Amino acid sequence: MDFALSEHQLEVQQKAHEFATSTIAPVAADLDRSGAIPPSIIGEVADLGLLGCELDFVAYVSALIEISKEWASLAAVISVHNSLVCYPISRFGDAEQKKKYLPMLRERKQLGCYAFAEPSAGSDAGAIRTTADAEGEDFVLNGHKRFVTSGRQARVAIIYALTDPSKGRDGLSAFIVDTYTPGFSVGETNEMLGLRASEAVDVILKDCRVPASNLLGGLNEGFAIARAVVEGGRIDIAAQAVGIGEACLEQSIAKAKDRQQFGRPISEFEAIQWMIADMSTEIDAARLLTYRAAAIRAANPGDNRLTMAAAMAKLFASEAANRAAYNALQIFGGHGYLTEYPVERYFRDARAMTLYEETSEIERLVIERELEKR
Amino acid sequence: MHLDLSEEQQLLKQAIREFAVGEIAPGAAERDEHARFPSELIPKLAEQGLLGIMVPEAYGGAGYDALSNAIILEELARVDAAVALLVGSHNSLCSGHILLAGTEEQKRRYLPPLARGEKLGAWGLTEPGSGSDAGAMRTRAELDGNEWVIRGDKQFITQGSTAGTYVIMASTNPTQGTRGISAFIVERETPGLVVGKLEKKLGVRASDTAALHFDDMRVPKGNLLGRVNEGFKDVLAVLTAARIGMAAIAVGIAQGALDEALNYAKRRRQFGKPILEYEAIQWMLADMATESEAARLMAWHAAALRDAGEPYLRIASQAKLYSSEVAVRSTSKAIQIHGGYGYLKDSPVERFYRDAKLCEIGEGTSEVQRMVIARELFR
Numbered sequence: 035m036d037f038a039l040s041e042h043q044l045e046v047q048q049k050a051h052e053f054a055t056s057t058i059a060p061v062a063a064d065l066d067r068s069g070a071i072p073p074s075i076i077g078e079v080a081d082l083g084l085l086g087c088e089l090d091f092v093a094y095v096s097a098l099i100e101i102s103k104e105w106a107s108l109a110a111v112i113s114v115h116n117s118l119v120c121y122p123i124s125r126f127g128d129a130e131q132k133k134k135y136l137p138m139l140r141e142r143k144q145l146g147c148y149a150f151a152e153p154s155a156g157s158d159a160g161a162i163r164t165t166a167d168a169e170g171e172d173f174v175l176n177g178h179k180r181f182v183t184s185g186r187q188a189r190v191a192i193i194y195a196l197t198d199p200s201k202g203r204d205g206l207s208a209f210i211v212d213t214y215t216p217g218f219s220v221g222e223t224n225e226m227l228g229l230r231a232s233e234a235v236d237v238i239l240k241d242c243r244v245p246a247s248n249l250l251g252g253l254n255e256g257f258a259i260a261r262a263v264v265e266g267g268r269i270d271i272a273a274q275a276v277g278i279g280e281a282c283l284e285q286s287i288a289k290a291k292d293r294q295q296f297g298r299p300i301s302e303f304e305a306i307q308w309m310i311a312d313m314s315t316e317i318d319a320a321r322l323l324t325y326r327a328a329a330i331r332a333a334n335p336g337d338n339r340l341t342m343a344a345a346m347a348k349l350f351a352s353e354a355a356n357r358a359a360y361n362a363l364q365i366f367g368g369h370g371y372l373t374e375y376p377v378e379r380y381f382r383d384a385r386a387m388t389l390y391e392e393t394s395e396i397e398r399l400v401i402e403r404e405l406e407k408r
Numbered sequence: 409m410h411l412d413l414s415e416e417q418q419l420l421k422q423a424i425r426e427f428a429v430g431e432i433a434p435g436a437a438e439r440d441e442h443a444r445f446p447s448e449l450i451p452k453l454a455e456q457g458l459l460g461i462m463v464p465e466a467y468g469g470a471g472y473d474a475l476s477n478a479i480i481l482e483e484l485a486r487v488d489a490a491v492a493l494l495v496g497s498h499n500s501l502c503s504g505h506i507l508l509a510g511t512e513e514q515k516r517r518y519l520p521p522l523a524r525g526e527k528l529g530a531w532g533l534t535e536p537g538s539g540s541d542a543g544a545m546r547t548r549a550e551l552d553g554n555e556w557v558i559r560g561d562k563q564f565i566t567q568g569s570t571a572g573t574y575v576i577m578a579s580t581n582p583t584q585g586t587r588g589i590s591a592f593i594v595e596r597e598t599p600g601l602v603v604g605k606l607e608k609k610l611g612v613r614a615s616d617t618a619a620l621h622f623d624d625m626r627v628p629k630g631n632l633l634g635r636v637n638e639g640f641k642d643v644l645a646v647l648t649a650a651r652i653g654m655a656a657i658a659v660g661i662a663q664g665a666l667d668e669a670l671n672y673a674k675r676r677r678q679f680g681k682p683i684l685e686y687e688a689i690q691w692m693l694a695d696m697a698t699e700s701e702a703a704r705l706m707a708w709h710a711a712a713l714r715d716a717g718e719p720y721l722r723i724a725s726q727a728k729l730y731s732s733e734v735a736v737r738s739t740s741k742a743i744q745i746h747g748g749y750g751y752l753k754d755s756p757v758e759r760f761y762r763d764a765k766l767c768e769i770g771e772g773t774s775e776v777q778r779m780v781i782a783r784e785l786f787r
Contacts, residue, residue: 035414035417035712036411037712283785310782311729311778311782315706322411323701332409346702349694349698350702398694398695399694401697401698405693
């Protein structure tokens with residue numbers, strides 16, 4: 035039992051902390067309003083070694099927490115790139131695919147995106163309608179995807195489509211698709227409450243012809259791939275939630291010490307102390323669950339405890355981040371409601387955490403199913 | 409970062425689980441019903457090393473670390489919180505205080521009989537008029553020649569009527585509040601030590617809770633534990649460490665409730681299917697499991713910090729606060745899942761529900777924990 039980060043992990047965390055506080059913090063609010071992340075920032079993230087999936091997973095999680103503290107939109111983009119694009123290519127891709135795509139996604143600073151959800155299919159993969167029909171040496175993709183994070187900037191997309199519609203979700207396959215491919219077009223930006231710079235968009239596939247060599251993993255193995263990557267994704271989002279929660283706590287402590295009412299700092303009122311104590315307690319619990327899942331995964335991605343550990347971390351951390359953001363706004367009072375202060379953004383960003391890459395309701399289902407197996 | 413138990417710790421957990429299920433669980437409901445102290449278990453607990461958990465082997469103890477202590481208390485509380493409280497208070501409070509502040513001679517004299525279970529330990533801080541506010545303590549100790557003369561009353565003393573060795577806090581300088589508190593080792597046979605009312609309680613009913621009266625109780629000068637007027641510093645250290653134990657007990661109760669609820673939900677059928685297949689039940693179980701796991705990690709984290717010699721005041725308070733509230737929520741859900749059967753004395757969850765409430769109160773209420781946590785954060 036060792037709760038401390040190793041020297042290497044601390045180093046990664048420290049670098050991410052410096053980047054987040056010196057480079058990201060000053061520009062996060064304005065860029066979030068602009069609705070996009072400049073490629074120059076993606077470049078700096080790559081230079082830090084945070085793009086790709088080679089990094090020790092615990093170190094990666096510690097870095098992601100640091101970035102989420104300043105700008106959750108950027109953390110969301112990094113997570114999708116690493117856990118939903120690089121990881122499946124590195125785990126399920128063939129030698130050719132890895133050689134072609136991983137360096138591009140790592141050193142050449144091209145973003146990846148992940149197209150799974152559709153207007154009427156989210157957690158229910160069986161409702162996916164996008165199809166991929168075999169035609170000679172190619173597959174021809176048709177369909178409409180939604181919530182494709184980084185969809186406008188990404189150079190590479192992992193797209194899930196039906197290769198055997200009669201089998202429902204067991205007829206899904208995953209494809210690596212170059213976003214310049216004719217027939218791949220970006221539709222409307224999904225105007226969202228939070229994570230506004232993560233550039234979630236609709237993607238329209240119209241006779242989008244992809245070579246068969248771009249099939250990722252085996253034919254009809256798409257759902258198995260999605261399930262395998264989603265565990266990493268859950269931990270990523272738990273880390274984002276922990277970061278938002280930590281930021282809310284830090285801002286609240288500073289505000290409560292500074293803000294005077296009735297002749298004394300509001301930190302002297304028990305009502306405020308209670309909120310702070312609960313925020314700290316829950317965020318610490320969330321961080322422990324998140325690191326536990328990360329440590330299990332770092333040691334062995336095939337560990338059968340990982341599914342439950344990751345689902346618990348995601349469920350707990352995302353719910354705790356929302357309570358922390360709610361309390362932070364409450365402690366800031368009317369000021370917290372102004373876009374001038376970051377807690378307003380944390381509050382909106384936190385709300386995504388219980389929704390994307392599986393809702394809290396799905397996490398509870400997953401946890402309960404694992405409990406039954408015991 | 410490595411958040412798994414070692415093989416040795418897993419074996420310990422398994423061994424205590426087997427002992428708890430085999431020896432403690434069978435009589436738990438009966439002891440609770442009759443508020444009967446588990447005297448028959450004392451030799452068995454001693455044999456397992458559970459009455460000298462963190463006492464070094466040199467003083468006859470088992471020499472475990474704080475993390476092992478947390479593992480042990482969780483497994484005991486998973487079947488019977490009253491026994492866990494007995495073991496926890498005996499070890500963390502009485503022996504813990506002697507270990508922390510005792511002279512070599514005091515440790516040699518008092519710890520081995522405690523570790524062997526020949527004497528049970530009790531610890532007396534709380535009074536009728538002062539709980540968490542120790543500065544308001546009214547028990548006085550005055551030096552008279554070679555003896556301390558102690559007068560006053562204590563309340564809510566676990567093992568109050570069954571202990572052989574007591575650590576008693578008294579004011580040696582009443583004008584100085586907490587800076588005038590000293591600790592004393594008091595033996596059961598000491599003239600003037602009068603056991604008062606045995607309390608009847610909502611939960612942990614098999615645990616012995618008594619009032620104590622000190623009627624010009626004369627204690628040898630050498631039984632001062634730690635330095636005169638500096639006892640409160642040790643009291644805080646003992647309480648902080650004991651909070652990890654209380655957190656572990658709460659985790660055990662929550663886990664026991666989850667064990668029972670999961671089993672019941674698999675067996676119980678309504679409308680043609682096991683109630684486990686209803687989302688309402690699944691949600692409760694998922695939340696119970698998630699929160700228990702978070703609470704367990706918090707207790708282990710505090711224990712690991714203690715073992716590493718690092719500060720852990722806020723972390724221990726957070727662990728205690730969170731896990732005790734989880735225990736209350738989880739046991740309430742466990743009753744809900746059992747429906748009417750959970751409301752019956754026949755069901756262990758009815759007992760768990762009552763026992764859980766103790767965890768939000770003992771070793772500092774939830775409100776005191778939040779006060780400690782906020783104070784640390786606003787430093």
